[in-house]
Amino acid sequence: MSPAAPTTPTAPVAEVHDGAVVLGGRPVLRGIDLAVPAGQFVALMGANGSGKSTLVRAMTGLLPLARGRATLFGSPVERFADRHRVGFVPQRAGATSGVPASVAEVVASGRLTRRRVLRPASRTDRRAVHDALETVGLADRARDAVSTLSGGQQQRVLIARALAGEPELFFLDEPTAGVDLGSQQALADTLAALAARGSTVVLVAHELGPLAPLVQRTVVLRGGRVVHDGAPLAADEAVALHEAHGSHCHDLGLPGDDPRDRRFAHDHAPHVAAPLEAP
Numbered sequence: 001m002s003p004a005a006p007t008t009p010t011a012p013v014a015e016v017h018d019g020a021v022v023l024g025g026r027p028v029l030r031g032i033d034l035a036v037p038a039g040q041f042v043a044l045m046g047a048n049g050s051g052k053s054t055l056v057r058a059m060t061g062l063l064p065l066a067r068g069r070a071t072l073f074g075s076p077v078e079r080f081a082d083r084h085r086v087g088f089v090p091q092r093a094g095a096t097s098g099v100p101a102s103v104a105e106v107v108a109s110g111r112l113t114r115r116r117v118l119r120p121a122s123r124t125d126r127r128a129v130h131d132a133l134e135t136v137g138l139a140d141r142a143r144d145a146v147s148t149l150s151g152g153q154q155q156r157v158l159i160a161r162a163l164a165g166e167p168e169l170f171f172l173d174e175p176t177a178g179v180d181l182g183s184q185q186a187l188a189d190t191l192a193a194l195a196a197r198g199s200t201v202v203l204v205a206h207e208l209g210p211l212a213p214l215v216q217r218t219v220v221l222r223g224g225r226v227v228h229d230g231a232p233l234a235a236d237e238a239v240a241l242h243e244a245h246g247s248h249c250h251d252l253g254l255p256g257d258d259p260r261d262r263r264f265a266h267d268h269a270p271h272v273a274a275p276l277e278a279p
């Protein structure tokens with residue numbers, strides 16, 4: 001019998017190595033090492049201000065790293081050109097922003113990374129928009145103004161916009177925050193279908209709710225560092241883990257006792273005058 005062919009480890013579709021991010025002169029992420037293989041469903045958890053949104057923004061190239069490197073599909077994020085391969089659903093973004101657009105128009109904007117500039121939408125584009133709306137259960141609202149939808153439905157419109165680009169890798173930043181249970185379940189069904197198709201999902205969440213069964217790996221951040229990376233955790237376990245981690249680093253993104261932190265904070269100290277003391 002011939003020996004089994006060696007298994008090739010799945011190359012990461014998103015990776016950060018020794019990543020650090022500085023915002024407003026303060027280090028908010030330090031020493032981040034994270035590699036997400038194709039097809040994995042990862043939950044990114046941690047308390048408010050622990051750095052979850054900052055990490056997904058750095059992983060998608062929306063924020064520059066002050067140190068380390070980030071790659072998407074093996075390319076440095078700053079030079080990554082295949083934008084259609086990545087879908088991003090930002091945190092707490094309304095789908096309307098006061099713009100009088102229909103649901104279908106907002107979702108169609110998700111095709112722009114695939115369409116040639118100034119070309120009218122093709123039959124394929126229209127099909128992708130329709131399929132995305134079907135997936136999130138809003139096909140019957142396609143012609144309605146997004147402003148007439150509930151917050152949860154608007155969140156689903158943004159997810160449909162990401163789906164319409166037919167990406168392989170999704171980042172979703174707290175898609176269930178403030179969303180009714182019906183919409184949470186619709187989202188769980190949508191993400192289950194994506195996972196079954198082999199898509200990779202990085203989900204920021206405080207509460208997993210109906211999404212919990214989908215999670216294969218949990219990464220917990222605290223004070224801008226990874227404090228757990230492994231088996232899925234329930235939200236209360238993530239909080240317990242968060243609280244169990246010492247007092248050195250805290251959620252204000254200030255450095256802990258690690259000398260590398262002090263060095264890093266020194267190197268990136270804010271170049272602004274200190275605020276005036278309160279009288």
Ligand SMILES: Nc1ncnc2c1ncn2[C@@H]1O[C@H](COP(=O)(O)OP(=O)(O)OP(=O)(O)O)[C@@H](O)[C@H]1O
Nearest residue numbers: 023024028047048049050051052053054251252253
């Ligand atoms: N533009 C900014 N300038 C300065 N500091 C910022 C900026 N954006 C975020 N921060 C700080 O960076 C830290 C991490 O913020 P981030 O939004 O990534 O946390 P989070 O874990 O996603 O929190 P939440 O769960 O509340 O969304 C916080 O201390 C926050 O105050």
